[in-house]
Amino acid sequence: MDNTLFKQYQQMLKKEKRYVRLYQLIILLVFFCGWELLSRFGWIDRLIFSSPTNVWHTLVEKVSDGTLTLHVGVTLMETIIGFIAGTLIGTLIAIVLWWSPMLSKILDPYLVILNAMPKVALGPILIVALGPGYFSIVAMGALISIIITTIVVYTAFKGVDPNYSKVLQTFGATRWQIFREVILPASFPTIISTLKVNVGLSWVGVIVGEFLVASKGLGYLIIYGFQVFNFNLVLMSLLIIAFFATIMYQVVELIEKAIVKNNG
């Protein structure tokens, strides 16, 4: 009896999952078919909104002449480096602040200002200071996520139940040992969740950086396509960005699952 009920329950779950997948697929199809039809029948301006088939042709063309791999490669590289640098530096600053409560008190208002400040506005200054090249674009990608990482991770460090530290203190642990054995592992879930936010932020930083200065990359393609009024190119770049940003996000989620498994 129980067994049949359980089987029914499992089947119900399966069925629900299938429906969810089905509707997700329908939304995707409706979007692309609708886009194609609207554009074919001239209800939206073909020149501005392009159409899936045109985007596809552009994609095939750019892949076959080898330029797309270069642009995608450059942007991906910049984004990944910017993302890792932003997260690492942000976490390192959080560690320094945790280490010295005095320093964290002193720096508190500056963190607030830096956090409130729109980082992309610093773009022109970065380019002037670091030169118009990959380095300043990567710096944009990193800069945009550093401060928010610092704030979130530092808050997580401070939020760790002090009784865990007390346990180690009774064993005579040093501050560094307490950090390594308690504070850092207890904050892993938070650090991972900032990674997810930082994936999105780094893309923003890098794309804006490429808007400003680059001669390669997906951000450059968007700006170039805009300037020569080739919106096939713009929309293709957008779709590629969406694709790779999603993959990066999924990778971070996989890492999260692996690390957070035993933290519950």
Added chain:
Amino acid sequence: MEFLKVENIHHSYFSNTQAKEVLRDISLDIREGEFVSFIGPSGCGKTTLLSIIAGLFSSTEGKVYIDGEEISTHNQSLIGYMLQQDYLFPWKTIEENVTIGLKIMERSTKTHKVTAHALLREIGLPHVGNNYPRELSGGMRQRVALARTLAVDPKILLLDEPFSALDYQSKLKLEDLVVETLKAYRKTAVLVTHDIGEAIAMSERVFLFSANPGTLHRVFEIPSELQELSPFDVRQHPAYSDIFQTIWKELESLG
């Protein structure tokens, strides 16, 4: 010969608006291998006193000696401290939790596995070494916390209401286990509790504190015939309720 010596401890907490005196002129001696309890109304500073003995922070005035050595912060392996909850690290296995003290003290890692194994057997959980804390019940987790405390072979055990978060049955069982284990290892122990019955059942002497500010009010000797028994059997003994009444009345008189 006293093993733990507390000498004229005064302690005050300071906040933005006031200074609050929590302990006034506390002096007491505890013999080696003795099990004593601190009881008293809330706010009598018994947990504060325990933290001072543990070296978690220094008292405003006064000194604490363990085995002739003055206590300071960062003393190693002198004390073992058990908290109200187990505070096992959820991201470490049971075995890693038990040996964390040894790791902190950087003792040779070769013996860790053996120590953990022996201790887990001692507390009646020989097969959980590779499990994670969340897979264990509250009582089992607190037993592991006891093993973690004993792993570093401390000179004295400080128990800060370690049974208060447990259900009654687990609590009675753990009381027996703690007394039995400490007797086997001949450890000196101080228990802070708000449960008079627990204090009588487990200890040889009970220190009653009064509040505002915390002072040592009275010391009760538990009769030797009760000291021989396990905590569970003490609760069944005819002499138990007399002592309970005495301490209860004294506690009531403090208001």
